[in-house]
Amino acid sequence: MGLFSKIKNMFTHEEKKVETTTVVENKNEAKDDFNSDEAKDVIQGNKNVLIKQKKEEEKEQEAKNKVESVKVYEKGLTKSRENFVSKLINLTNKYHKITEDYFEELEEILIMADIGVNTVMDFMDRLRKRVKNEKIEDVSSLNEIIVDELFIIYVNDEVIVNKINYANNGPTVVLFVGVNGVGKTTTIAKLADKIKNEGKSVLLVAGDTFRAGATKQLEEWAQRVGAAFTGAYEGADPASVIYDGINKAKNENIDVVLIDTAGRLQNKTNLMNELEKINRVIGKLIEGAPHETLLVIDATTGQNGISQAKSFQEITNITGIVLTKLDGTAKGGIVLAIKEAVGIPVKYIGLGETKDDLQVFDIEKYVYGLFKDMM
Numbered sequence: 001m002g003l004f005s006k007i008k009n010m011f012t013h014e015e016k017k018v019e020t021t022t023v024v025e026n027k028n029e030a031k032d033d034f035n036s037d038e039a040k041d042v043i044q045g046n047k048n049v050l051i052k053q054k055k056e057e058e059k060e061q062e063a064k065n066k067v068e069s070v071k072v073y074e075k076g077l078t079k080s081r082e083n084f085v086s087k088l089i090n091l092t093n094k095y096h097k098i099t100e101d102y103f104e105e106l107e108e109i110l111i112m113a114d115i116g117v118n119t120v121m122d123f124m125d126r127l128r129k130r131v132k133n134e135k136i137e138d139v140s141s142l143n144e145i146i147v148d149e150l151f152i153i154y155v156n157d158e159v160i161v162n163k164i165n166y167a168n169n170g171p172t173v174v175l176f177v178g179v180n181g182v183g184k185t186t187t188i189a190k191l192a193d194k195i196k197n198e199g200k201s202v203l204l205v206a207g208d209t210f211r212a213g214a215t216k217q218l219e220e221w222a223q224r225v226g227a228a229f230t231g232a233y234e235g236a237d238p239a240s241v242i243y244d245g246i247n248k249a250k251n252e253n254i255d256v257v258l259i260d261t262a263g264r265l266q267n268k269t270n271l272m273n274e275l276e277k278i279n280r281v282i283g284k285l286i287e288g289a290p291h292e293t294l295l296v297i298d299a300t301t302g303q304n305g306i307s308q309a310k311s312f313q314e315i316t317n318i319t320g321i322v323l324t325k326l327d328g329t330a331k332g333g334i335v336l337a338i339k340e341a342v343g344i345p346v347k348y349i350g351l352g353e354t355k356d357d358l359q360v361f362d363i364e365k366y367v368y369g370l371f372k373d374m375m
């Protein structure tokens with residue numbers, strides 16, 4: 001069985017599991033109807049039933065969460081899926097046998113999906129080899145192999161680290177960088193909400209003192225999600241605002257500090273100096289911090305987003321990427337291209353404007369969301 005079939009089975013199986021556990025729960029309810037003479041046994045029996053029920057409820061919740069998050073992927077990747085899959089189906093209908101023309105058209109489709117030229121070349125080589133070695137002649141049997149090979153290229157024998165690197169003790173500091181309008185501030189708000197739901201305390205720091213209204217925007221988000229806030233007036237030195245924020249987090253034992261910054265890439269030297277200064281201030285107050293520097297990229301900007309990743313990588317130590325607005329593009333292949341271009345893992349993706357639409361990036365859910373209609 002190919003990788004894609006496995007992934008598909010896994011998620012279809014999860015949906016079924018949620019239905020089955022609900023039935024088990026109803027059976028337990030029926031057992032509660034005991035006779036009063038058997039009191040002791042009943043108490044012990046009830047305890048066991050309750051423990052079992054609780055465990056089942058937890059399992060059920062876990063499965064439900066998984067299904068919910070797969071649904072967010074499915075919905076958010078609709079544009080990409082419809083675009084990509086319809087082109088592949090047309091191609092399959094046009095060529096029944098595998099020819100050189102078929103390979104060329106397939107290559108074009110993949111490049112148009114923003115997968116990245118080198119990744120596509122690599123992929124085409126592997127595909128040609130498999131077709132030759134496995135003596136595949138029929139175009140329709142290639143669809144599953146195409147998905148498998150794309151997945152293999154992304155994973156590429158590496159362990160994909162998509163979790164935030166939390167500090168062992170003291171506040172965890174996460175710095176957000178990226179050019180204007182990519183979604184830094186809303187991503188911070190969404191992430192703050194997620195972290196709060198995990199039971200951790202959060203502080204938002206308005207390190208973007210450049211744009212009028214940026215501080216106010218973040219402060220409003222802090223109030224909405226119930227996070228602490230540090231900010232200053234417009235034009236203040238970002239490093240000094242961040243200095244105050246980190247001290248507040250240390251004094252008040254806040255678990256996670258999320259720092260917003262202004263991104264003016266047109267002035268690269270200034271930006272580099274500013275980020276250096278910010279990093280110095282943070283590192284002085286907390287050894288080893290920032291624990292993460294997340295670069296936010298707008299997926300709808302396509303190849304432009306890739307060049308932003310390259311530029312930021314030159315000026316600071318990026319540890320992860322947040323790819324926003326994937327719901328707004330038909331070129332969801334950009335996730336693969338980023339990996340190829342900069343080798344930095346995508347840690348979160350934005351699949352819409354609500355807070356639940358920010359998801360930890362999971363390659364399996366992504367592959368499923370992108371190709372589920374294809375088989």
Ligand SMILES: Nc1nc2c(ncn2[C@@H]2O[C@H](COP(=O)(O)OP(=O)(O)OP(=O)(O)O)[C@@H](O)[C@H]2O)c(=O)[nH]1
Pocket residue numbers: 178179180181182183184185186187208211214262263324325326327328349350351352353357
């Ligand atoms: N559809 C969609 N919209 C998003 C997503 N993420 C952010 N946005 C929208 O993008 C717009 C810009 O978001 P901001 O968070 O203000 O971007 P920013 O990078 O902080 O912008 P500046 O502070 O101006 O540099 C807002 O309208 C957000 O709602 C996403 O995943 N999907």
Ligand SMILES: [Mg+2]
Pocket residue numbers: 184185186208214260
């Ligand atoms: Mg902002």
